[in-house]
Amino acid sequence: MSIVIESVTLDGIKSYGEETTVDLGEGVTAILGDNGAGKSTIQEAVGYALFDSHPFSKQDRLVREGESSGEIGVTFTNRTSGAQYTVRRWAGRSKYEVIDENGDTLSLDGTSEIKGWLCGQLGVDDPGDLSEVWERSVGVAQTDFLADFTKTKTERIDTFDPLFDIERYREAYKSLGGLDEEFDDDIQDHRDEIIGLDAKLEELPDVEGRIEEHEATIVELANEIEALRETIQELDSERERLEGIEDELRDAEQELTTLEETKIPAKEESLETAKTHRDEARTAGETLAAVREEYERHESAQERLNGLEERRVERDEIDDERTDLGGEIDLLKHRVASSKDDLRAAEEARERVRELEPEKERYETLKEEVSQLEDDAERRDELADELTDIDEGIEELRAEATELESSIEEAEAQREEAETLAARQDERQDLLAERKSLEAEREELREQNEELRAIEIGDGSAVSCPTCDQSVTADHRESVIERNRERIEALTEERLPAIEDEIEAVEDEIEAAREAKEATDRIPQLERERDSIEEEIADLEADRRGHEAERDELEERLDELPDKREAVAELDGVAEEYHTAKATIESADGVEESLREARRDLGERLVTYRELGDELDEFDGLDREITTTKETIAETEGAHRTYVQHEPVAESLDERQAAVDEEGEALARLRAERKAVEEHVAELDEAFDAGRLDEINEELSERKTTRARREQQREDRQDDLTEARERLDELEARRERKTTLEAEMTELERDREFARWARDSLQQGAEDLRDLTTSEIGDRANDIYQALRAAPTETLVWDRSYNLRVRVRGQNKPFDTLSGGEKMAAALSVRLAILERLASVGMAFLDEPTANLDEHKKRNLVDQLEEFDRLNQLLVVSHDRTFESMTERAIELEKDDGREVTRVVSD
Secondary structure (H helix, E strand, C coil), rough: CEEEEEEEECCEEECEEEEEEEECCCEEEEEECCCCCCCHHHHHHHHHHHHCCCCCCCCCHHHHHCCEEEEEEEEECCCCCCEEEEEEECCCCCCCCCCEECCEEEECCHHHHHHHHHHHCCCCHHHHHHHHHHHHHHHHHHHHHHHHHHHHHHHHHHHHCHCCHHHHHHHHHHHHHHHHHHHHHHHHHHHHHHHHHHHHHHHEEEEECCCCHHHHHHHHHHHHHHHHHHHHHHHHHHHHHHHHHHHHHHHHHHHHHHHHHHHHHHHHHHHHHHHHHHHHHHHHHHHHHHHHHHHHHHHHHCCCHHHHHHHHHHHHHHHEEEEEEEHHHHHHHHHHHHHHHHHHHHHHHHHHHHHHHHHHHHHHHHHHHHHHHHHHHHHHHHHHHHHHHHHHHHHHHHHHHHHHHHHHHHHHHHHHHHCCCCHHHHHHHHHHHHHHHHHHHHHHHHHHHHHHHHCCCCCCCCCCCCCCEEEEEEEHHHHHHHHHHHHHHHHHEEEEHHHHHHHHHHHHHHHHHHHHHHHCCHHHHHHHHHHHHHHHHHHHHHHHHHHHHHHHHHHHHHHHHHHHHCCCCCCHHHHHHHHHHHHHHHHHCCCHHHHHHHHHHHHHHHHHHHHHHHHHCCCCCCCHHHHHEEEHHHHHHHHHHHHHHHHHHHHHHHHHHHHHHHHHHHHHHHHHHHHHHHHHHHHHHHCCCHHHHHHHHHHHHHHHHHHHHHHHHHHHHHHHHHHHHHHHHHHHHHHHHHHHHHHHHHHHHHHHHHHHHHHHHHHHHHHHHHHHHHHEEEEEEEEHHHHHHHCCCCEEECCCCCCEEEEEEEEEEEHHHHHHHHHHHHHHHHHHHHHHCCCCCCCEEEEECCCCCCCCHHHHHHHHHCCCCCCEEEEEEEHHHHHHHHEEEEEEEEEEEECCCEEEECC
16 A cells, blocks of 8 residues: 655644645655744644644644644545545544545544554554654654664664564563463462372272162162052052041931921921911001092192192292393383483583683693603703713723833834744754754763673674774773763763753743744734724714714703793693593493483383283182192091001012912922931941941051151162262262363473473564664665765664664764764665655655755755655655755745744745
């Protein structure tokens, strides 16, 4: 897999205050601009979007000052598939997405899935390696470009081993540490457990013998229990037969006793009761015949009384209706009289309205004029308050404008100081890089001295010096150690403290310049605020002139207000009298029609009242007739009550005679049943043998007791057998466990030997792979170095500890003793050789690679870059304008210091 970045779009990222797109492409492209122009920001944006890497402790520091978030868009083409994608990532927000060439967003859920997808596009094995590939190969930061080679041996190995996957060997070697001891512990544990199992398996033969003995005893007991079961079954059958006869005899005797003592006497008593009830019915019939005439007279009078009561209800309803009608007639008479009075009052009110009409209209006109003048008076007072507020507002705004003008003048005085911020930041960065390099050099010199002191010098010593590859002698060792010590002392006591002082001084200058810049950045805002205030003052003065004109006009109109108020007071009662008369007239509307309706209703109700009086005359004598009928009912009440009381009993005579006959038949049946039961009891008593039943019960008890003992004995032996078998299962499991442990112990011994071999192989493999990698990359780096330097007599050496040095005519020159140009050429050569080896990504950034190179070596560098066939795209970040004419494509960036905004000025 390899890619080509087509463009990078930044919005709200550091100095990119507005959306800016930088178009890139294949081949070598130079990104040029002054310090602070935003060149490195493009590199940082690509690292953040594609490789999840940024040079800050928090990604929020990528966001432009004053913004809450910023957006990065990186568009690239996959050279294998030809597909084009845009990766969009926000700083200051947790938003991350991938868009295809059709503008559709890929279905990738969260950062982890997007990083996995990017690994597939970039040819990186694991998402956790993305940042490592960027920071150590594809996008090495300017501060690390040289510093990685000035670190101590251990730091260099920790830096470069992960880049070539050698770190995996070291991690595997460490992970296998301690396995040997673990295997020994496991084997000893197995051996101890086997010894314990052997001791427990000694009782196995004894357990097997007990099982055979228990099984034989259980069979003998089972045969005896079966014989007892058959005998008990025969005795049970005979006992059940005799007990059945005994139960049947007992039931028959009980039935006979019940018939003689309960059923037959009860039925005799029931027959006598039925005869008594029949005689009572005959007596009741005779009583009915004696009172029948008086009963019928009572019934006739009651029927007549019911009819008379209905007529009385009808008469009372007519009387109530006539009374209600009389009340309505009285109301209608009152209504007629009242309507006549209302008509007279309405006519008088019409005459008064005609008289008051002119004065009422004049009153309303005056009142409206007074109300308008009072509103004008309120408006005049409001204008006075508003004019006071306007004057106060103008004074406050003029004070604010004066204060802003003073702030602008103070900020302008700091502009020259603010313009030094970028230069002082670059100066601080250079000092930090120099301090880091010198500290690494000091540590390297200390390690060299330790290595030299550890070398044993003998007659046949052939050990090479770690600084120059010469054979180490006592004099040579002391010379190098002394030289290194002097250099360490110079660095510790002179240069490093001086750099610390310079950094502290520059930090103070940067802080002052930053404060000055913040002040000058606010000048446009302050000027806008001042202009806005002046506009507000002009608006307020215009408002004041309008208010004063309106106030003068109102003062003229308000002179008429007292006279008009006096006139309104004089006419104050006219309007009220006028409206009262009007209301009287309006309330009389419909009175004439109401009077006609009342007279018509009154006549109709008088006619109905007379007709109802005629109907009431028809009910004369009704009350007397009701009284006579009630007296007849009272006279015959006793005979009527006697008849009603005895009538049900007399009517039940036939039913009671049938009951007497039925009870007599039932008594005869019970007496016949008693005779049959007596005969059956005699037969059963002859068939039952009580002595034989007692003998059987005694024998059954003995046989069951014997069987229970035998069953308990068999159960006990069965428990013993179960316990023995369980013990046998335990011993068999232990025997199998012993066999398994013996096999596992053999396997563990083999695994222990293999782990020892594997760990030794991993350790040697890491060293061999590091030796092979540095040899291959070192040879290629030497070719590049000699081409860059145009010095075939100089040899660049990158040894297995990642130590970089130059050999000139057999003499080694350590990296820290090289000139600035030599260091840059050496570091560049190794970086480019690494990129060739790790070219799966297909692109790379080089940040300020021409530092300390002369014109000729810059030209040589460009030639080497253009010959990189395995890289589709190289992006060179530099402030060196001479680089523009040497590359296929150049992009120039410029920063507007006033707005702190980067823009593309040529592409």
